[in-house]
Amino acid sequence: MGTSKKILLADTTLRDGEQTPGVAFSPNQKALIAKRLAQCGLREIEAGTPSIGKVEMEAFDKILSLGLSARILAWGRMTEEDLKAVKHSGTTTVNLSIPLSDIQIATKLKTTRSSVLEKIKKYVSKAKDMGLEVAVGGEDASRADEHFLMEAIEVAQQSGAFRFRYADTVGILDPILTYKIISKLKKITPMLLEFHGHDDFGMATANSIAAWHAGVDSLSLTVCGLGERAGNGSLEEVAFFLSIRENVDSGIDLKALFSLCFLVARFSGRKIPRWKSILGKDIFLHESGIHVDGILKNPRNYEPFNPTIVGRKHRFILGKHSGRKSVLWTYEKLGILLSEEQARRILDQIRDFAINNKRTPSKEELIGFVDTPTALPASGTIKKSC
Template structure:
């Protein structure tokens, strides 16, 4: 598989999540973190919104982070002028290609769409900008028209085409066919931009890459319109471990970046959030814990340290003896097999009462309780 470039749109589509607003300093900090992580391009926002949005984009450009900074635009010359005023080196020029959007939203026709896109692209190229032509609602567009659109974009000088599954209604097999057809018939670079309405955003991005797309448009934590976009952390780690394609992203920083964006966006990271959730390397079940203690590869695809997390062995209702023995060794207590068995019984009972796994101090309490009962039994037997 050829190399793949990460285009992060946390600051544009991510901030379009209904109810989410980043402070200007947060936008700048997120851009710095993304640059440290090693993404190829940051879609920093929408210059034509003006005000704070424009100021934040300008600040990000001035930082000279060593990554490409893209401004998002409609296929409108004035929008692109605003992007140029911010100092971006790249522009996204977006326009809908589906008849649903053309007829009911834009209230125009296909020729108007082609002309607006070509004029805007030529204008941006004249200003030496890198251009991504974005086919909004590409996945619901007539394929012949989408091919024509892509050909005209390429002729006008576009550097790539963003294929948007705007309402997230594609599945990997069809997306593979769409992307292959565009590449075969047009020979243009493709960026995947997928939404998660059916939980398929990451799968669809991977399918597009499998078909030859070179750019993956993602957001941190999968933020974005409605159910969100393909998550940066999922796409990067899936490429590395499923497709064996290491993009050189500093994955050990992922947890920190995801936590920062979670706080800045006011969207809590679920404990079991893929890749970076606090509990995705927590093991409790006896068979799993036994396996992990013998060799972590038995139940982990990669090590927690690789994404900035730590492994946790929890003791609770589903634990087994080996985990209990290992846990007590951490407290420098060597349990006999009988003691481990006895403590396990007590752990199960207490976990059910509390409806959770147990803390260290509760395990020590159970141990002391067991020892005291044993001493009492011995004393009783000896009539003391």
């Protein structure tokens, strides 16, 4: 595989992430997120769409005034209005996007392939003449005719663009297809290539990793996987996987990124599910007796990375799937030493409780399961704290 041990992780939380239905960051929130992204080690931030108007211009002013080490990009369509707004925003780099699939060319742009190629040539050249660095975004590239896609990339390169974004706009790719197409593109163009995935079929993170394996130069991602419809490729998922599993130098401070995710979740009004990979409250929580036994012997048995990386630790609860050793361990932490017979009896009570109440028993309820006259307190009394 054409794997590189370095990769540029480019953030588009403030642009595509904000396109999540109902999400709208204030200029101050955008500036704070941008600052925190840069502190996490992000070297490129797509900060928004200047043509939106005054509020977006204010956000660009605040972000650019911070003097961040990260490159700040604006996003725009290949139109006079968008290009003028980008220049007015004060940024020096733009991602100019245009649809490349036949369905979007015909029904969205109501034009032809040849006209699209002319637009790429015209607006990339014009942006360059305005003093802007230009990346070209191939919207819906994953549904584009392959030969036309290659034509578009060639025109973008000849017109002076420094990078081409391959966008899986409606999330139809799988990792195998992603690997094949990015590998092929890397062979036919000297341009830098970026992959931008959507999660409509739950493939965005996997596709991003596949694109990296194929040698892509950068990945366009969002914090918490925010974005249109099902969202985009998740920055934290990709960053953690590449760093921990692939030993990739992405320059990202994982602990700082972990913390930032909760700020973005708060600003976006989107709760993080308890089971969400990397971030979820319960991802180091264990109930299964087999898993608890394994964790007690060696945490690596059932934890893919050390929870201390994100300032957490593994936890155990008792429920339907618990085992006898889990009961003995939990009650010992409560200050109660149980006999084997007591543990078996209490385990039956715990399982019945979990089935009937659809939750795990509280500490007080666990203590209530103990047959006090025959229990064996660790130090003569029942301790009330874990």
